[in-house]
Amino acid sequence: MNGNKSRERWLGGLAIALGLILWQGVSAYLVKDPFILPGPGDVLFAFIALFWKGTLLLDFEASLIHFAIGLGAALLVGIPIGIAMGWNRRFDAFLDPVIEILRPIPPLAWIPFAIVWFGLTPYSAGFVIFIGSVFPIMINTYSGFRGVPRVFVEAGKMLGCTKNRYLIRYIAFPAALPSVAAGIRIATGVGWMCLVAAELFGVSKFGLGQKLWFFYNLHQMDSVVVYMILLGLTGLLLDMVFRHYVEAYFLRWRTGEVA
Amino acid sequence: MLRRISSGGGQERWPDMGNLKIQDLSKSFTREDGSEMAALDHLSLDIADKEFVCVLGSSGCGKTTLLRLIAGLDQDREGQIILDGEEMHGSSPKIGFVFQEYSLFPWRTVIDNIVFGLEMNGVGREERYRTAERYLELVGLKQFRNSYPSELSGGMRQRVAVARALALEPVLLLMDEPFGALDAQTRNMLQKELLEIWEKTRKTIVFITHSVDEAVFLADRIIVLTPRPGRVCQIFPIDLKRPRDRTSVEFAQVRRQVLDLIGQHCTLQ
Numbered sequence: 001m002n003g004n005k006s007r008e009r010w011l012g013g014l015a016i017a018l019g020l021i022l023w024q025g026v027s028a029y030l031v032k033d034p035f036i037l038p039g040p041g042d043v044l045f046a047f048i049a050l051f052w053k054g055t056l057l058l059d060f061e062a063s064l065i066h067f068a069i070g071l072g073a074a075l076l077v078g079i080p081i082g083i084a085m086g087w088n089r090r091f092d093a094f095l096d097p098v099i100e101i102l103r104p105i106p107p108l109a110w111i112p113f114a115i116v117w118f119g120l121t122p123y124s125a126g127f128v129i130f131i132g133s134v135f136p137i138m139i140n141t142y143s144g145f146r147g148v149p150r151v152f153v154e155a156g157k158m159l160g161c162t163k164n165r166y167l168i169r170y171i172a173f174p175a176a177l178p179s180v181a182a183g184i185r186i187a188t189g190v191g192w193m194c195l196v197a198a199e200l201f202g203v204s205k206f207g208l209g210q211k212l213w214f215f216y217n218l219h220q221m222d223s224v225v226v227y228m229i230l231l232g233l234t235g236l237l238l239d240m241v242f243r244h245y246v247e248a249y250f251l252r253w254r255t256g257e258v259a
Numbered sequence: 260m261l262r263r264i265s266s267g268g269g270q271e272r273w274p275d276m277g278n279l280k281i282q283d284l285s286k287s288f289t290r291e292d293g294s295e296m297a298a299l300d301h302l303s304l305d306i307a308d309k310e311f312v313c314v315l316g317s318s319g320c321g322k323t324t325l326l327r328l329i330a331g332l333d334q335d336r337e338g339q340i341i342l343d344g345e346e347m348h349g350s351s352p353k354i355g356f357v358f359q360e361y362s363l364f365p366w367r368t369v370i371d372n373i374v375f376g377l378e379m380n381g382v383g384r385e386e387r388y389r390t391a392e393r394y395l396e397l398v399g400l401k402q403f404r405n406s407y408p409s410e411l412s413g414g415m416r417q418r419v420a421v422a423r424a425l426a427l428e429p430v431l432l433l434m435d436e437p438f439g440a441l442d443a444q445t446r447n448m449l450q451k452e453l454l455e456i457w458e459k460t461r462k463t464i465v466f467i468t469h470s471v472d473e474a475v476f477l478a479d480r481i482i483v484l485t486p487r488p489g490r491v492c493q494i495f496p497i498d499l500k501r502p503r504d505r506t507s508v509e510f511a512q513v514r515r516q517v518l519d520l521i522g523q524h525c526t527l528q
Binding site: 151152154155156157158159160161162166170171174175177252253254 | 330331332349350352354355356358360361362363364365366367368375376379380407408409423424427
């Protein structure tokens with residue numbers, strides 16, 4: 001999937017180049033209408049224009065704020081609840097039905113209440129992202145804690161780590177961290193996907209998703225494509241930064257582990 | 260493999276004792292269908308300070324239950340477990356445990372695994388690393404100080420597990436088939452090393468195994484349990500001189516005697 005071997009990396013580059021050529025060909029010779037399908041050239045010029053005269057930086061800033069509010073809240077709520085449910089069977093039995101009822105509701109279905117509760121503020125966009133990302137974090141934390149091998153807990157007890165608080169902190173949390181991290185990574189993806197919809201209803205003057213709708217209303221489809229690509233690349237970047245940072249630092253011990 | 264550790268290093272944290280008295284110990288588990296299953300039935304046993312005892316029994320005879328009760332990992336027992344005159348309830352830093360399966364914390368390096376118990380018991384940073392280094396050296400893994408458990412072989416992992424249990428300087432070391440998952444050669448080597456460690460640190464060791472060969476090689480006394488519910492069936496003192504040679508005629512004779520007696524008196528699969 002990821003071209004580790006640099007010898008094979010050119011294959012991926014080739015596919016991108018072919019894709020661009022195909023795109024240009026279809027838009028210039030088949031569709032012939034930049035409103036229906038702007039070509040790569042149109043998009044490039046739109047990008048240059050937006051870069052010099054647009055509000056790209058402000059859009060990034062606004063979107064990242066919305067995203068940070070949502071993901072931050074999801075971490076603050078999802079991890080403690082996941083830990084409590086994974087560690088305590090009674091708490092699990094108590095909360096599980098409520099979560100299973102709330103979880104299948106699509107995040108975007110919460111938009112009306114986001115507006116009613118938080119108004120047209122960054123917090124309502126953050127709320128929609130929160131709904132999208134809290135469940136993957138909660139559920140992965142839960143299953144990570146459920147899956148902590150009993151022998152680790154018992155070894156900890158034999159070595160004087162007997163209180164629940166310490167067992168969670170020193171044994172269960174590090175043991176569950178790979179699963180928690182995977183949950184955060186999924187949540188990052190889902191949260192980012194909620195962003196465009198979260199900015200659709202005018203919570204701010206700026207934002208990558210907000211601008212996408214703005215230029216659609218102006219029928220500037222080349223600019224719409226610019227924002228689509230920026231959204232995609234930012235999502236990719238977030239994932240890469242997360243993976244690089246977390247896996248290189250927190251999960252160093254997993255390299256070479258076959259489990 | 261083993262290097263002599265500098266003497267006069269660590270102060271013993273407990274009076275130099277480790278005798279274990281088990282009286283009328285019974286334990287039963289409740290099955291899924293609600294019926295009771297007796298694992299141990301009025302088991303009594305005395306183990307002297309600094310003695311190396313092997314508990315031998317077929318699988319499911321309750322030998323692991325016995326060890327877990329002594330360790331305080333299983334509760335709700337009948338009867339008494341007395342270590343140095345003190346009745347035991349729950350886990351105690353006076354007891355170290357080496358598990359059958361790999362129990363090292365994979366997210367901690369070798370040295371940080373050994374440090375763990377001292378850290379949990381509030382030993383200062385500098386002192387706990389000093390102590391841990393000593394035990395790391397004792398098991399001969401100095402060059403793997405900063406490795407993660409996933410980078411070690413099975414034999415090395417169990418050596419670290421022994422060092423980790425010893426770092427808290429317990430008086431009693433419980434070992435639950437610690438070499439069961441290892442290949443025969445590694446297993447023999449670790450048995451030899453364990454005896455050297457035992458001679459240097461002088462702990463009381465209760466070692467569970469289902470291998471007669473292993474028990475005869477290691478033990479001062481072999482205690483054979485009956486099949487479930489576990490009770491003491493036979494006790495064999497092993498008077499062979501140490502170091503024992505498992506290929507010698509005497510060794511083979513003792514092993515034969517043990518096997519014969521087990522065959523006559525205790526059904527051992």
